Amino acid sequence: MRLPLIAPMLATPGNLPPAGQDARWAYETKQDGQRVVVYLPGDGGLELRARSGEVVTGAYPELLALGGALGRTPAVLDGEVVAPDERGRGDFQRLQSRMGLAHSPALAARRAEHTPVHLVLFDVMFLRSDLTALPYSRRRSQLEALALAGPYWSTPGAVVGHGAQALEVTRENGLEGLVCKRLDSVYEPGVRSRYWIKIRNVRAVDVIVGGWLPGQGRLSGLPGALLVGQRDAGRLCYVGRVGTGWTEAGRAALAELLRAVETRVCPFDRDPRVPGARWVLPRLVGEVRYSTRTRAGLLRQPSWLRLRPDLAPEDSAADLP
Incomplete structure (x- = not known):
C-alpha cells in the first residue's frame, strides 16, 4: 500500500499548563534523539524519514524487524530514535555516531553492534486509514493497543494529569524534559502547535x-x-x-x-x-x-x-x- 507522507507535528517551548487544566493534558518524557516518522506499508517493509523528509532507514538496521510487527496492517507512526546510555537514558552524543549513515549500510551495521539504538513510539497518524483528525486521546489508545514492544522499540506510557509530578520525575532522573499534549488535540502535520508544549530541563x-x-x-x-x-x-x-x-x-x-x-x-x-x-x-x-x-x-x-x-x-x- 502506498502510504501518505506525513510531516511530524512539532511542540512549542513553554511551561506546564495551569493547574486547573492539568487533567486535560497528557505528559510524555521528552526524548533526546532523532525524530522519525515510521512507515509500515504492511508488506514487511519499513521506511524511516527524518524531520527533514530524508529517508534514514539504512542508518538503523536493527529497526528493520519492526516492519513485520503489524503483519499486513499499514501504519504511519511517530517516534524518536535514541541511543541509550548505561542507565537507559537517551544520549545524543552516542547517537551522533549512528546518524548520517543511511547510505553506508556496512558501516551502519558495524556501529549497530557497538552502539544499538532504540525507537520510542508516541503517536499513530495512519492505521488502515488517516487518523490525524482524531483527538490525541483516541490516537494514543489505538497506538497502545498495537502493543509494539521489541528488542529495539517500545511504546512508553503517557500520564494524564499530574504534570508537575511528571516534570519533577524527569528532573530527578536527569532526563531531557517533558512534552505536554492536549487530550483533544488533532495531529497537525508540520505545524509547531500550542497544543503540544515541550519543557526542557535546564x-x-x-x-x-x-x-x-x-x-x-x-x-x-x-x-x-x-x-x-x-x-x-x-x-x-x-x-x-x-x-x-x-x-x-x-x-x-x-x-x-x-x-x-x-x-x-x-x-x-x-x-x-x-x-x-x-x-x-x-x-x-x-x-x-x-x-x-x-x-x-x-x-x-x-x-x-x-x-x-x-x-x-x-x-x-x-x-x-
Whole structure:
C-alpha cells in the first residue's frame, strides 16, 4: 500500500499548563534523539524519514524487524530514535555516531553492534486509514493497543494529569524534559502547535571566562561568543562556548571588561583549538544555563544568564562529571 507522507507535528517551548487544566493534558518524557516518522506499508517493509523528509532507514538496521510487527496492517507512526546510555537514558552524543549513515549500510551495521539504538513510539497518524483528525486521546489508545514492544522499540506510557509530578520525575532522573499534549488535540502535520508544549530541563552553573570569539556583521567589534571553563583540581578545564543570552548593551559592557583582561596566553589547561579565539586572564565569572553535558564534560545548549562579580574565579568550583 502506498502510504501518505506525513510531516511530524512539532511542540512549542513553554511551561506546564495551569493547574486547573492539568487533567486535560497528557505528559510524555521528552526524548533526546532523532525524530522519525515510521512507515509500515504492511508488506514487511519499513521506511524511516527524518524531520527533514530524508529517508534514514539504512542508518538503523536493527529497526528493520519492526516492519513485520503489524503483519499486513499499514501504519504511519511517530517516534524518536535514541541511543541509550548505561542507565537507559537517551544520549545524543552516542547517537551522533549512528546518524548520517543511511547510505553506508556496512558501516551502519558495524556501529549497530557497538552502539544499538532504540525507537520510542508516541503517536499513530495512519492505521488502515488517516487518523490525524482524531483527538490525541483516541490516537494514543489505538497506538497502545498495537502493543509494539521489541528488542529495539517500545511504546512508553503517557500520564494524564499530574504534570508537575511528571516534570519533577524527569528532573530527578536527569532526563531531557517533558512534552505536554492536549487530550483533544488533532495531529497537525508540520505545524509547531500550542497544543503540544515541550519543557526542557535546564541547569545553571558558574563558569570562568577564558576567551572569546569576535562577532560578525552587526556584532563586529563585540564578542560573538565566550569560551568558558571550570576549575577542577586547580586546572581550568574548557567546557564550551556560549553565544546567546545578552542584550546589545550587555555585549558592549562585556566587550569593555574583556579588553581590560586581554592576554596572549591560553588560560585553559588544554588549548581547545578554537580558530580565531582571543584569550583573557581568567578573572571574570559568570552564570550560564544549559541542558545537559557531553561525556567529555562540555555544556550542551549553554546560554548566558549574568555576570557574577560576587564570585572570585577560585570560588567557582567545578561540577564536572
